[in-house]
Amino acid sequence: xxxxxxxxxxxxxxxxxxxxxxxxxxxxxxxxxxxxxxxxxxxxxxxxxxxxxxxxxxxxxxxxxxxxxxxxxxxxxxxxxxxxxxxxxxxxxxxxxxxxxxxxxxxxxxxxx
Amino acid sequence: xxxxxxxxxxxxxxxxxxxxxxxxxxxxxxxxxxxxxxxxxxxxxxxxxxxxxxxxxxxxxxxxxxxxxxxxxxxxxxxxxxxxxxxxxxxxxxxxxxxxxxxxxxxxxxx
Numbered sequence: 001x002x003x004x005x006x007x008x009x010x011x012x013x014x015x016x017x018x019x020x021x022x023x024x025x026x027x028x029x030x031x032x033x034x035x036x037x038x039x040x041x042x043x044x045x046x047x048x049x050x051x052x053x054x055x056x057x058x059x060x061x062x063x064x065x066x067x068x069x070x071x072x073x074x075x076x077x078x079x080x081x082x083x084x085x086x087x088x089x090x091x092x093x094x095x096x097x098x099x100x101x102x103x104x105x106x107x108x109x110x111x112x113x
Numbered sequence: 114x115x116x117x118x119x120x121x122x123x124x125x126x127x128x129x130x131x132x133x134x135x136x137x138x139x140x141x142x143x144x145x146x147x148x149x150x151x152x153x154x155x156x157x158x159x160x161x162x163x164x165x166x167x168x169x170x171x172x173x174x175x176x177x178x179x180x181x182x183x184x185x186x187x188x189x190x191x192x193x194x195x196x197x198x199x200x201x202x203x204x205x206x207x208x209x210x211x212x213x214x215x216x217x218x219x220x221x222x223x224x
Contacts, residue, residue: 003156033211033212035214041216042199042214042215042216042217043157043199043214043217045211045212045213045214048211048212050211056211091157093157093212095212098203098211099145099203101147101159101162102149102159102212103158104156104157104158105156106156107156
């Protein structure tokens, strides 16, 4: 593909439901990031995958959040038992290697009602 | 731990005036510094990185290791420079190069 692709673009869910957000990185990129962008806030780091290393999960706000990256490519961010404070734009980015330019997807706007 | 600080949440400047966005970082080592920009309704994208020493869209940024700063400057702001700007750092030891962002500075250029 031409760039990082995220799906869905928009997701409205009821409080308490689980959601899955998908990220297709640029082919060959070994690093993959998830960030959260809330209204009026900056970019909050969530999780970072680098090659076959153990992911850095230090930014996940609670144990309701988890992410995996299968086969070193597609990544899924899962939020269980969603809360209203989870409403935000979730951004995925990938880079060719560590310390290289990160390319961002268009984001998934999650609204919890 | 690595940290990036952007002290200004909003910068409002007139067209043709100089603009400077401040960025200070905390990192013990040799980090790589970036500026990313997000125009309205567009994806976040790289503006410039310190190792390239380029001037992109008239913007420059110099890494000052003594002051641990990476301020972004443009001598004559244009209306199309209105956007959200993020300073970011990638370290060599923390998480193998995890990209850490500052809180961002919203730039508004008025005619």
